[in-house]
Amino acid sequence: MEYTFGQISIAVFAITGVLAASNKVHDIFGLVVLGVVTALGGGTIRDITLGVPVFWMDDFTYVWVAAATSLTAFWIYRFFSSTYQLLLYLDAMGAALFSIQAIDKSLALGHIAPIAIIMGLFTSIGGGIIRDVLSDRPNLLMRTEFYATPILVGCVFYSTLIYFVPSFALSNILSVGLIFGLRAASIHYGLSMPSWLLIKPFIK
Amino acid sequence: MEYTFGQISIAVFAITGVLAASNKVHDIFGLVVLGVVTALGGGTIRDITLGVPVFWMDDFTYVWVAAATSLTAFWIYRFFSSTYQLLLYLDAMGAALFSIQAIDKSLALGHIAPIAIIMGLFTSIGGGIIRDVLSDRPNLLMRTEFYATPILVGCVFYSTLIYFVPSFALSNILSVGLIFGLRAASIHYGLSMPSWLLIKPFIK
Amino acid sequence: MEYTFGQISIAVFAITGVLAASNKVHDIFGLVVLGVVTALGGGTIRDITLGVPVFWMDDFTYVWVAAATSLTAFWIYRFFSSTYQLLLYLDAMGAALFSIQAIDKSLALGHIAPIAIIMGLFTSIGGGIIRDVLSDRPNLLMRTEFYATPILVGCVFYSTLIYFVPSFALSNILSVGLIFGLRAASIHYGLSMPSWLLIKPFIK
Numbered sequence: 001m002e003y004t005f006g007q008i009s010i011a012v013f014a015i016t017g018v019l020a021a022s023n024k025v026h027d028i029f030g031l032v033v034l035g036v037v038t039a040l041g042g043g044t045i046r047d048i049t050l051g052v053p054v055f056w057m058d059d060f061t062y063v064w065v066a067a068a069t070s071l072t073a074f075w076i077y078r079f080f081s082s083t084y085q086l087l088l089y090l091d092a093m094g095a096a097l098f099s100i101q102a103i104d105k106s107l108a109l110g111h112i113a114p115i116a117i118i119m120g121l122f123t124s125i126g127g128g129i130i131r132d133v134l135s136d137r138p139n140l141l142m143r144t145e146f147y148a149t150p151i152l153v154g155c156v157f158y159s160t161l162i163y164f165v166p167s168f169a170l171s172n173i174l175s176v177g178l179i180f181g182l183r184a185a186s187i188h189y190g191l192s193m194p195s196w197l198l199i200k201p202f203i204k
Numbered sequence: 205m206e207y208t209f210g211q212i213s214i215a216v217f218a219i220t221g222v223l224a225a226s227n228k229v230h231d232i233f234g235l236v237v238l239g240v241v242t243a244l245g246g247g248t249i250r251d252i253t254l255g256v257p258v259f260w261m262d263d264f265t266y267v268w269v270a271a272a273t274s275l276t277a278f279w280i281y282r283f284f285s286s287t288y289q290l291l292l293y294l295d296a297m298g299a300a301l302f303s304i305q306a307i308d309k310s311l312a313l314g315h316i317a318p319i320a321i322i323m324g325l326f327t328s329i330g331g332g333i334i335r336d337v338l339s340d341r342p343n344l345l346m347r348t349e350f351y352a353t354p355i356l357v358g359c360v361f362y363s364t365l366i367y368f369v370p371s372f373a374l375s376n377i378l379s380v381g382l383i384f385g386l387r388a389a390s391i392h393y394g395l396s397m398p399s400w401l402l403i404k405p406f407i408k
Numbered sequence: 409m410e411y412t413f414g415q416i417s418i419a420v421f422a423i424t425g426v427l428a429a430s431n432k433v434h435d436i437f438g439l440v441v442l443g444v445v446t447a448l449g450g451g452t453i454r455d456i457t458l459g460v461p462v463f464w465m466d467d468f469t470y471v472w473v474a475a476a477t478s479l480t481a482f483w484i485y486r487f488f489s490s491t492y493q494l495l496l497y498l499d500a501m502g503a504a505l506f507s508i509q510a511i512d513k514s515l516a517l518g519h520i521a522p523i524a525i526i527m528g529l530f531t532s533i534g535g536g537i538i539r540d541v542l543s544d545r546p547n548l549l550m551r552t553e554f555y556a557t558p559i560l561v562g563c564v565f566y567s568t569l570i571y572f573v574p575s576f577a578l579s580n581i582l583s584v585g586l587i588f589g590l591r592a593a594s595i596h597y598g599l600s601m602p603s604w605l606l607i608k609p610f611i612k
Contacts, residue, residue, distance in 0.1 A: 027397040029352050030345035044253070049452070049462055054253055057319055077403060115465055133337060133541060134345055141438035141542055148437050193435040199485060231601040233556050234549035248457070258457055261523055278607060337541060338549055 006101065009094030010062055011069040013039040013127060015080055016091050018073035020128075021135040028074050034131050035070025036063065042126030046102055046119045050109060088187050095124040096179035099151050100158055100172055113159040120155040121148065144193040146186035154179030210305065213298030214266055215273040217243040217331060219284055220295050222277040224332075225339040232278055238335050239274025240267065246330030250306055250323045254313060292391050299328040300383035303355050304362055304376055317363040324359040325352065348397040350390035358383030414509065417502030418470055419477040421447040421535060423488055424499050426481035428536075429543040436482050442539050443478025444471065450534030454510055454527045458517060496595050503532040504587035507559050508566055508580055521567040528563040529556065552601040554594035562587030 017038025018031050025031055040056055040063065047054045056062040073080055080087065099120035106116035125140060125148050132139035140147050158175035165171045185191065221242025222235050229235055244260055244267065251258045260266040277284055284291065303324035310320035329344060329352050336343035344351050362379035369375045389395065425446025426439050433439055448464050448471065455462045464470040481488055488495065507528035514524035533548060533556050540547035548555050566583035573579045593599065 022403050025346050026402045027348045028401040028403075029356070029397070030348075031403060033345055033352075048252060048456060049465075051461055053255055057253075057315065060316060060318055063318065063322070074403060111465065112468060114468055114471065118471070129542070134333070134343060136342065136346065138544065139542060141441055142433050142544065144435045144438075148441075152437070193437070197436040198434045199430050199436075199439060199482060226607050229550050230606045231552045232605040232607075233560070233601070234552075235607060237549055237556075252456060257459055261457075261519065264520060264522055267522065267526070281607060338537070338547060340546065340550065 002097075002101070005097050007061065007065050008090075009097050010039045010065050012087065012090040012094045014066045014069040015073045016087055017127070017131050018070050019077065019080060019084065019087070020137065021131055022077065024135040024137060028071075031074050032067060032070040034135055035073060036066040037134065038127045038131040039066035039069075040127065041130040042098065042123040042128075043102070045126045045130075046105075046122045049122065050106065050111075050119065052109065085187075089184055092180050092183035092187065093176075095147075095151055095183065096154065096176040099124040099155055099179065100175055103155060103158055104168075104172075107162075117152070117155040117159055120158075121151060124148075124151050144198065146183070146191045146193070149193075150179050150182035150186065153182060206301075206305070209301050211265065211269050212294075213301050214243045214269050216291065216294040216298045218270045218273040219277045220291055221331070221335050222274050223281065223284060223288065223291070224341065225335055226281065228339040228341060232275075235278050236271060236274040238339055239277060240270040241338065242331045242335040243270040243273075244331065245334040246302065246327040246332075247306070249330045249334075250309075250326045253326065254310065254315075254323065256313065289391075293388055296384050296387035296391065297380075299351075299355055299387065300358065300380040303328040303359055303383065304379055307359060307362055308372075308376075311366075321356070321359040321363055324362075325355060328355050348402065350387070350395045350397070353397075354383050354386035354390065357386060410505075410509070413505050415469065415473050416498075417505050418447045418473050420495065420498040420502045422474045422477040423481045424495055425535070425539050426478050427485065427488055427492065427495070428545065429539055430485065432543040432545060436479075439482050440475060440478040442543055443481060444474040445542065446535045446539040447474040447477075448535065449538040450506065450531040450536075451510070453534045453538075454513075454530045457530065458514065458519075458527065460517065493595075497592055500588050500591035500595065501584075503555075503559055503591070504562065504584040507532040507563055507587065508583050511563060511566055512576075512580075515570075525560070525563040525567055528566075529559060532559050552606065554591070554599045554601070557601075558587050558590035558594065561590060 014035040018035040020038070021031060021034040025034055043055050102119045102123035103113075103116040106119040107113070111119075129139045129141065131137075154175050157178055158171055161171040161175060162168060165174075218239040222239040224242070225235060225238040229238055247259050306323045306327035307317075307320040310323040311317070315323075333343045333345070335341075358379050361382055362375055365375040365379065366372060369378075422443040426443040428446070429439060429442040433442055452462050452464070510527045510531035511521075511524040514527040515521070519527075537547045537549065539545075562583050565586055566579055569579040569583060570576060573582075
C-alpha cells in the first residue's frame, strides 16, 4: 500500500518535473532526464548523505516509473497542462509521503530526529531544486510560496508524535494529513510567507 | 592501451572545459578548476552514486593530467581555439570511451544493465553539466544538439551486444565506433533534435 | 580550542551566507537553509568524496550552531550588515581553519598530500559555491578576487611544512596565519588576479 503510494508519488513528481522544466528545456532527452531527476533526485541526495545504497539501485522499478511517466508527460503534455491545478495537489501528497518515509528510513538507521527531519526535507524538495538549477529556473528557496514550510512543520510534528502515540501508522497518517492540509490550503488560497518573515536585500 | 586512451580523453575533456568556460570565467584558478571538473566530474558522480571509492583518489594521475592540460589550455588557448573543430571530434571519442568504460565498471560491480547505462551517461555528460552550472552557461539538457542521444543509443547497443557477441573487445570497439560515428555525423552536419521530439513551452 | 574555533568558523560562514544570499533569497526558510549550506556544504562534499560519514551527522552541534546563527542573522541583519567588513576578516579566518583541518582529516585517513589539498579547497570554498548556485549569484570561480588562491597557497605550504617541522601545531599556526594574512591583505587592498592570469574570452 505504502509502496504503491510511493510509486504514484514518483510518477506525479516526474510529471510536474517535465511540466516545470518545459519552458527552458525543449527536447525529449532533456525533459525525460529532468522528470526523472525531479522524481528521484531528492531521495538520491538523502541516501548519499546517509551513506547507504541509493534506493533506485536496489529497486529499479522507481526509475522505470519515473522514465515512463516523463515520456508520457512529454507526449501528452497538453492533457497534463490542463490538469496542472490537480497536479499541484498530487505533488503536495507526494511530498508529504516522501518526507515521512525519509524520516522512517533515517530513524531506522539509528539517526537522531533532527537528522531524520533534514532527510525528510532533502527527499521532498531536493529533486525539485536540482531540476531548477539544471533548467535555470528560480528554485523554491528563491520563491516565497509556502512549500517547504508545511513540510518542515509536518516533519517536526511527526518526529514528536511517534514518541507519544503508540501506533506508527496513526502518527504517519496524521502527519501526512497535516503536511497535505497545510500545503493544500496554501495552494488554494495562494498563501506565501508573511512580510515579517521576509528580508529586504541590503548587499547590492 | 585502454588506460592511455582514458588519460587522453581526460586531457581532451579538460581542454574543452577550459575553452567552454572561458567566456564566463576569466582567471587561471577558476579555469583550471573548471577544466578539472569537466574532465573528472562525471566519473566522480558515478563513483559516489555507485558507493565505491572515487577513481581519482585511487589513481591521482587523472588529476595531474586534467590539471596540467587545463593549465596548458589556459596558456595556449589561442592554439586550441583554432583547433576547436578537431577538439569536438576528440571530445566525441572521449565521451564514447568514458561511457563504455563506465558500463564495464558498473557491470563488474554486479549492477544490472539499465543502471550501467545510467552510469555511462553520468560519466560522459556529468562533468560538462557541472561545468555549465558552475559557469552559468546553458547546459546540454537545455540545448537541442545531438550530444547525449548518440551516447544513450551506444550504451543501450553495448549492453545488448555483450550478451550475443562472445568478445568483449569487439563489442567495445563496435559500440565506441557507433557513438563516435553518430556524434561525428551530428557535428559534421550540425544535426539537432527533430521538431517532433521538441516540446512547446506552456507554463510561463 | 580547535573545536571552539571550528564552531565559530561555522557561525561566521552561516552569517556571511545569509548576508550574501539575501539579495536573491527573501524568506526566512530559504535564508536559513542557505546559511546552513554555506557553513556545512563544503565539509559535506569533502566527506562524501572521501567516503566517510558526514561530520554533522556524527556531531549535530554543527547544525544547531549554523541554524541558530542563520536565524539570528535573519533577525538582526542590519547589525551584521554594518559589520560586513569585519565579517570578511572572520570569514578569512574561518576559511583558513577549515582548509587546514580538512588536510589533517584527509592525511589521517591515509590519503596523499595532493588529495588532502583538494579536500582543503572543497571544505573552504565548496559551501559558498553551492550557496551561489542555489541563489543564482556569480560564484567565486567567476569572480577574480583573491579568495581561493591564498587558500591554495596555504594548503600547499602546510602540506610541505609538516614534513620538515616536527610540531604539527606550529605548522598549523603558520599556515593558518599565511592564509589569513594573504586573504586579509587582498581584502584590505582590494587585490584581484593580475591581468596576465586572466583569459580573454574567445568562444561567444
